[in-house]
Amino acid sequence: MQHYEKDGRLQHVMLSHQFSIKLMEELFDIADHVKGMTRKPNGIEFLKSLLSHKKAMLYFTQPSTRTFLSFLTACQMVGMDTGEVRDPSLSSEYKGESQEDGVRVFSSYFDLIIMRDPKPGFCEYMAYLLDNTGRSVPIMNGGSGKDQHPTQALLDLYTMHRSFQHKGGISKKRYAFVGDLLRGRAVRSSVMLLSQYKDVEMDFVAPS
Known part of the structure; x- marks a missing residue:
């Protein structure tokens, strides 16, 4: 899974294969700490300051409610500004722009792209494409066709x-x-x- 890594750390979240038991346990410990911090006003304020300088794009071209809202809430919890594309007919794709070009443009606006798309392999494809264009931002797979939902x-x-x-x-x-x-x-x-x-x-x- 080295092609989804950068400097020994995860660059993209694409597949469950990327997560060892050791890494999962580290994430579970962090989640426990965050859960505790959300119960205290000063903890909430601290969390909101962590990524207040970052922006995330929620690119959800497949219908979603719970997954979309859970990611949106997570972004808000750590202070990230968010943008979204949920209906391609309301974006430049309606005028003929390809999905690939649209996502490449978004990568220059945002620091993270959270993606849910009905086409198998599209998230992985976009991660490869952005890596090879030299303007890669992390992509997180929020559900890719019938493939995976890590x-x-x-x-x-x-x-x-x-x-x-x-x-x-x-x-x-x-x-x-x-x-x-x-x-x-x-x-x-x-x-x-x-x-x-x-x-x-x-x-x-x-x-x-």
């Missing part, structure tokens, strides 16, 4: 981490995934994260 999977694992922290942790458990698994990109990502843990069993239940 940030949802991280949230799922964090929920498991909190639920089982006094019950032996995530390892040595049996998990069931139920629903429309063919299009379950979050399931696909969660399975890849869970498979790193010791003695984990997984069952899959889906309509025929």
